[in-house]
Amino acid sequence: MSDRELREPWLRLGADHAPTFENEARAEVAPGHALYGLGLRAVAKCEGCDDVVFRASDNTFAIVHLTWTGKPEAPPWPLATRLGGFVAAETALDQHEH
Numbered sequence: 001m002s003d004r005e006l007r008e009p010w011l012r013l014g015a016d017h018a019p020t021f022e023n024e025a026r027a028e029v030a031p032g033h034a035l036y037g038l039g040l041r042a043v044a045k046c047e048g049c050d051d052v053v054f055r056a057s058d059n060t061f062a063i064v065h066l067t068w069t070g071k072p073e074a075p076p077w078p079l080a081t082r083l084g085g086f087v088a089a090e091t092a093l094d095q096h097e098h
């Protein structure tokens with residue numbers, strides 16, 4: 001996803017902030033979770049809620065609502081919406097509402 005394709009309220013996460021979200025996701029996603037075993041790169045964060053967009057190592061995207069407990073959660077937490085590929089991700093980000 002390029003910057004051009006990110007619209008408000010999504011904020012792109014740069015190299016200074018992305019690791020915070022990646023580390024938290026790694027801590028929370030436990031065996032049995034849909035994203036378990038995938039590498040996760042934090043791409044963007046919503047300004048209005050705690051949702052974070054990750055790009056997974058299988059080239060799908062997911063919106064994850066991190067719990068910020070810093071420990072493994074019981075699936076399905078942290079709640080995640082898998083978005084498939086790039087086009088599905090763009091559509092979901094555009095439709096994101098509170």
Ligand SMILES: [Zn+2]
Nearest residue numbers: 046048049051
């Ligand atoms: Zn939001």
